[in-house]
Structures are given as structure tokens and as C-alpha cells.
Amino acid sequence: MLTIILNFSIFKSDCDGSSVKRFLLLFILLQAFWINTSIAQSTPKTVIAVSGDGIHKILIKNGFDPIKYYKEFVRLNKKNISRSNGLFIGKKYILPNEGSGTTSSSSADDKSIDFPLFGKKYAKVPIESNALKGAIYYLISGHGGPDPGAVAKRSGRTISEDEYAYDVTLRLARSLLAQGAEVYLIIQDKNDGIRDESILKVDYDEVNYPNQKIPRSQKLRLRQRTASVNKLFKQNGKAYQRLVVTHVDSRSQREKIDVFFYHHKNSKSGKRLATNLQKTFKQKYAKYQPNRKYTGTVESRSNLYVIRNTLPPVVYIELGNLKNTADQRRILNATNRDALAKWIAEGLTLDYSKSK
Incomplete structure (x- = not known):
């Protein structure tokens, strides 16, 4: 942020008023984007379980590999999961963050998965x-x-x-x-x-x-x-x-x-x-x-x-x-x-x- 402000001061001395206004508007938009992105990254995404949902199904529906993210989902939602790892209809569940899977994981090139049970x-x-x-x-x-x-x-x-x-x-x-x-x-x-x-x-x-x-x-x-x-x-x-x-x-x-x-x-x-x-x-x-x-x-x-x-x-x-x-x-x-x-x-x- 400091670098952007210093660059703006230099820019201001060499430009007319309209250029300054355009730059100021761009700076404000970039700052708003940065703030919104930060908030989005820190707020976990949640879903509500409906009839027929299980852990594997709810992960798949939301674009997660059920093998990779199963254990992390259980950890995040253990208070709202039954003893047999079932879900409750109408309850809100937290989805894992990308890259947080621990039970099995994809390699960097997505050409292999880790399956510890083997x-x-x-x-x-x-x-x-x-x-x-x-x-x-x-x-x-x-x-x-x-x-x-x-x-x-x-x-x-x-x-x-x-x-x-x-x-x-x-x-x-x-x-x-x-x-x-x-x-x-x-x-x-x-x-x-x-x-x-x-x-x-x-x-x-x-x-x-x-x-x-x-x-x-x-x-x-x-x-x-x-x-x-x-x-x-x-x-x-x-x-x-x-x-x-x-x-x-x-x-x-x-x-x-x-x-x-x-x-x-x-x-x-x-x-x-x-x-x-x-x-x-x-x-x-x-x-x-x-x-x-x-x-x-x-x-x-x-x-x-x-x-x-x-x-x-x-x-x-x-x-x-x-x-x-x-x-x-x-x-x-x-x-x-x-x-x-x-x-x-x-x-x-x-x-x-x-x-x-």
C-alpha cells in the first residue's frame, strides 16, 4: 500500500487534474477489490444439507475430491455429524478450503493421489x-x-x-x-x-x-x-x-x-x-x-x-x-x-x- 501511495505522489506532480482523478479512481477500485478479496478468503463457505446428502455427496456437489477432503470436512463439522458420520437435514456445514485435504491428496501435477489405507x-x-x-x-x-x-x-x-x-x-x-x-x-x-x-x-x-x-x-x-x-x-x-x-x-x-x-x-x-x-x-x-x-x-x-x-x-x-x-x-x-x-x-x- 505504501508503494502505491508514493507512486501516486510522483505521478501527481507530472500530470494534469483529469489524469490524477482517473488514477485516484483506479486506486480506490483496486483497494476495494483487495479488501473484498481478503474478506472472502477469510470467510468459510457453508452449505445446508438436504435430503440424500452425505459427506461424499456434498463434497462432490461443491467441487471437492471426496477422498482428499473427507477427513478435513469431518474435522470442521464434528459437532454436527452423527457417530456414523452422517449429516443432518437442515444443518449448516462448513466446506474445506482448497488445499486443506489430509486423508488423500492430489500431487502438484494431478497425476496421482495419496491413499494411506494401501x-x-x-x-x-x-x-x-x-x-x-x-x-x-x-x-x-x-x-x-x-x-x-x-x-x-x-x-x-x-x-x-x-x-x-x-x-x-x-x-x-x-x-x-x-x-x-x-x-x-x-x-x-x-x-x-x-x-x-x-x-x-x-x-x-x-x-x-x-x-x-x-x-x-x-x-x-x-x-x-x-x-x-x-x-x-x-x-x-x-x-x-x-x-x-x-x-x-x-x-x-x-x-x-x-x-x-x-x-x-x-x-x-x-x-x-x-x-x-x-x-x-x-x-x-x-x-x-x-x-x-x-x-x-x-x-x-x-x-x-x-x-x-x-x-x-x-x-x-x-x-x-x-x-x-x-x-x-x-x-x-x-x-x-x-x-x-x-x-x-x-x-x-x-x-x-x-x-x-
Whole structure:
């Protein structure tokens, strides 16, 4: 401000009255702009929640990346958010300032995002394309918390279904994010991340989105994750939304199985989703294992609780038989788990491209 006034004094001595007046008018306008801009920057923008609004939806509607700004929004509005991080209709909520996101963040060139849940090695996710921009995925890895699912022995150590289903699901989430999708991990373990070991340590600290303790009762567990998906589905409106559930089957030790898929018997979208995944796996087997016939099937299984009670079209994936030695080799190898996740992601991308 001092520099402008000094320059004005010099200017005044060399100019006529009309020039001085014009300069004075310009100076006043610039000063008013500076004051108004300062006020605007210091006053946080607020919005009022309406029916159907959730944190993710309200952030998206106002131009914020929900992955990047979720934690900051919760911090700013914790007094007006329910225990399950829900919003109240009619309440006023403060929007974050640009650049204040902390949970995940975009790099300076917007070519990657940080997703801490994947662990230090895999947290930075390169954005490869916008092939899945506009698509929303809810990912449920089977069992978790107090329930490890199927268990078996490998090299004298216990291995469990939930750890391997979770690792594949994290890898799948990473592949989907890299193609521009919006992803919700319904089962989460903040300590594990993506792991490259063959024997994954069994633990019981997984939680249900957003941060709910998983109950011991199987019925309550299934209700809890179903409720989380359905709530998000309603908040996200008419967008392309799909649910992917991953499990590792438990059968006779002698029975080797290929990856297969279930869907709801009355869901055309769910059947198409499962069929596109099966088609992708057939193509991959033909390319990488041409001497081995792929036998993975597509079936309807509406008696399964999650398939029967969730709102978005769902595909339920069985990755193999945990007790079969050959299937164990496929699932315990981290490179194979990565391939499984990428093939599933390709099948999901195929389905999304056909829905447009």
C-alpha cells in the first residue's frame, strides 16, 4: 500500500487534474477489490444439507475430491455429524478450503493421489486414465474383524480367507482409482495395507466403513455392511454404482476351482456385470494359460444375504479354494493376487463402457 501511495505522489506532480482523478479512481477500485478479496478468503463457505446428502455427496456437489477432503470436512463439522458420520437435514456445514485435504491428496501435477489405507509402498496411486470417471464402486472383502472366514494351514502356519480377500480387494481398489473411479472400501484395516508376503498374518482389527466395530454375530455383521452400502447408494443418487464382494471358498482339499461369480437372479445389470467379468477371465486364461481350459461359472445366488439385501447391482466373486494346494499357490503369490485384481478391474471397466 505504501508503494502505491508514493507512486501516486510522483505521478501527481507530472500530470494534469483529469489524469490524477482517473488514477485516484483506479486506486480506490483496486483497494476495494483487495479488501473484498481478503474478506472472502477469510470467510468459510457453508452449505445446508438436504435430503440424500452425505459427506461424499456434498463434497462432490461443491467441487471437492471426496477422498482428499473427507477427513478435513469431518474435522470442521464434528459437532454436527452423527457417530456414523452422517449429516443432518437442515444443518449448516462448513466446506474445506482448497488445499486443506489430509486423508488423500492430489500431487502438484494431478497425476496421482495419496491413499494411506494401501500402506506406505502403495499409497501413491498414479492416475492412468479417466476410463471409470463417473463410476462408483463399493468393495466388500469377505468376513473380517472377529471372523477370519475359512482357515487352512500352509508351511505349518495358519492362513485365513479374510486376509487374502482383503489384499485382493485393496489391489482392486487401487486399480479402479487409477482409472478415475470413486471407491468405497466397506471393510478396512488401517494397519495392513497391500502386502507382498505369501503368508499374511491373521489379525482381527478390521472395521466396517466408516469406522464401526465389526460384531461377532454373523447376522449383525452382514446387516452392518449391507446398511453401509445401502446408505451410500441412496446418497449417491443416479450415478453408475456397483457392489463387488470378494471371498475365498472353502471346499474339499482335493477340489481345485477357478474364479467364479454370483449375481442376484432378478438383476439384469448384476448378471451383465458377472458375465463381463467371466468374459475377461476367459480372455486372460486364453492368453496366459492357453493349454488350460477356464471353468469359472456365472450363477444366480439370491439366498446369500448381501446379494439379497443390497441395493446396487452386485457381483459376488469366489477367488479359489483356500484348502486346495494348487489354489493356495495361486492366492498366496502376491503377483497372482495383483493379476486377479487387475483382471477384475478390467472386467469392471468393460462393463462400465457398455453401460454408457
